[in-house]
Amino acid sequence: MANLEIGIVGLPNTGKTSVFNALTNAGAAVTAYGATSASANVGVAPVPDRRLEDLAEAVGSREIIPASVQFVDVSGLARGGAKGGTLGGELLGHLRAGDAIIHVVRTFPDEDVAHVEGRVDPVADAEAVDLELVLADHALVERRIERGAKLARTGQKAARDEAPVLERLLARLDEGLPARTLGEPLPADLDLLTTKPLLYVANTSESGDPEAVARLREYAAPVQVVPVAAKFEAELAELDDPEERAAFLAEIGQDQAGMPRVAAAAFGLLDLIQFFTVGPKEARAWPIRRGGSAVEAAGKIHSDIARGFIRAEVIPWQELVASGSHTEAAKRGVQRVEGRDYTVSDGDVINVRFNV
Numbered sequence: 045m046a047n048l049e050i051g052i053v054g055l056p057n058t059g060k061t062s063v064f065n066a067l068t069n070a071g072a073a074v075t076a077y078g079a080t081s082a083s084a085n086v087g088v089a090p091v092p093d094r095r096l097e098d099l100a101e102a103v104g105s106r107e108i109i110p111a112s113v114q115f116v117d118v119s120g121l122a123r124g125g126a127k128g129g130t131l132g133g134e135l136l137g138h139l140r141a142g143d144a145i146i147h148v149v150r151t152f153p154d155e156d157v158a159h160v161e162g163r164v165d166p167v168a169d170a171e172a173v174d175l176e177l178v179l180a181d182h183a184l185v186e187r188r189i190e191r192g193a194k195l196a197r198t199g200q201k202a203a204r205d206e207a208p209v210l211e212r213l214l215a216r217l218d219e220g221l222p223a224r225t226l227g228e229p230l231p232a233d234l235d236l237l238t239t240k241p242l243l244y245v246a247n248t249s250e251s252g253d254p255e256a257v258a259r260l261r262e263y264a265a266p267v268q269v270v271p272v273a274a275k276f277e278a279e280l281a282e283l284d285d286p287e288e289r290a291a292f293l294a295e296i297g298q299d300q301a302g303m304p305r306v307a308a309a310a311f312g313l314l315d316l317i318q319f320f321t322v323g324p325k326e327a328r329a330w331p332i333r334r335g336g337s338a339v340e341a342a343g344k345i346h347s348d349i350a351r352g353f354i355r356a357e358v359i360p361w362q363e364l365v366a367s368g369s370h371t372e373a374a375k376r377g378v379q380r381v382e383g384r385d386y387t388v389s390d391g392d393v394i395n396v397r398f399n400v
């Protein structure tokens with residue numbers, strides 16, 4: 045069960061499925077001709093966290109359960125797709141339903157892999173896809189304005205009130221700019237693509253394509269670009285031996301596979317923090333929005349636990365690692381008792397006392 049869902053977009057043949065495979069170890073088919081398949085690849089990737097491993101070791105937990113992200117890889121989006129309606133259906137649905145979007149941009153030069161435009165130009169590619177997303181939102185806002193005009197005539201105040209901001213939004217989209225640049229609160233039920241948290245993944249060759257990545261960064265700023273050698277890492281993900289994997293990574297000067305970095309970046313993008321539940325059975329990470337309360341944390345674990353909430357026993361993770369057990373932590377006075385409104389800190393180990 046994944047904690048959040050992220051849609052993967054990009055031009056055909058940019059390596060979306062390779063990125064997806066490296067992220068999820070799913071082994072979906074990749075093709076060199078942009079042979080787009082109709083259905084989506086769906087897979088779950090863990091967000092590894094060193095703290096969780098330290099906790100499990102200190103306390104002797106039998107199992108480690110990291111937080112997870114669900115990725116949905118849908119087949120390539122073509123230029124003009126939004127206008128022509130090919131961005132309708134499945135792709136749009138997945139993207140609108142997700143919590144964030146990963147936009148894969150090809151920087152790797154490879155004669156054997158066809159490019160839809162016959163050349164590799166990461167900034168032009170990124171612009172083309174970004175424009176498709178803007179156009180899809182444009183269509184959505186236009187429909188909303190039309191519907192709103194009808195409702196306003198029948199005297200519905202809400203529809204009348206939101207009309208000015210929708211017009212400003214439409215003008216922004218008309219300029220080809222994403223809705224997030226408007227900087228105004230928008231109607232909450234407006235499912236825009238271009239307000240979603242966004243992350244670019246530069247799909248590089250093993251050399252890392254520093255020049256192309258730098259150009260893409262300049263275009264993308266302030267949005268983050270995470271470079272990943274997807275094909276290389278997808279091959280890497282197939283190796284069972286961790287030592288062999290580490291040796292391959294060292295060869296391209298990385299100490300960590302790119303994909304955990306992508307998953308972690310996606311996590312940061314959504315401004316999520318993690319709290320932990322730790323016992324002999326398992327050490328488990330739970331994501332929660334920054335600023336979330338103890339009772340919200342309880343609700344992540346189970347709605348019954350939130351309903352019956354009495355108090356939260358909280359130990360900062362380092363203190364539990366140093367103590368080796370909850371009992372010892374309590375003896376040392378590093379365990380606090382907090383109420384339902386307590387604001388959870390990143391790395392809190394939480395034990396909720398509740399009524400059933």
Ligand SMILES: Nc1nc2c(ncn2[C@@H]2O[C@H](COP(=O)(O)OP(=O)(O)OP(=O)(O)O)[C@@H](O)[C@H]2O)c(=O)[nH]1
Pocket residue numbers: 054055056057058059060061062063073074075076077078079080081118119120121152153154157247248249273274275276
């Ligand atoms: N040289 C090189 N080739 C890559 C890299 N990433 C992907 N490829 C190749 O590019 C082709 C397309 O990769 P996919 O991952 O299927 O691309 P996609 O974006 O999912 O393609 P569609 O779903 O058809 O739009 C395959 O032949 C991959 O092996 C890379 O980093 N370097």
Ligand SMILES: [Mg+2]
Pocket residue numbers: 060061062117118119120
């Ligand atoms: Mg694909």
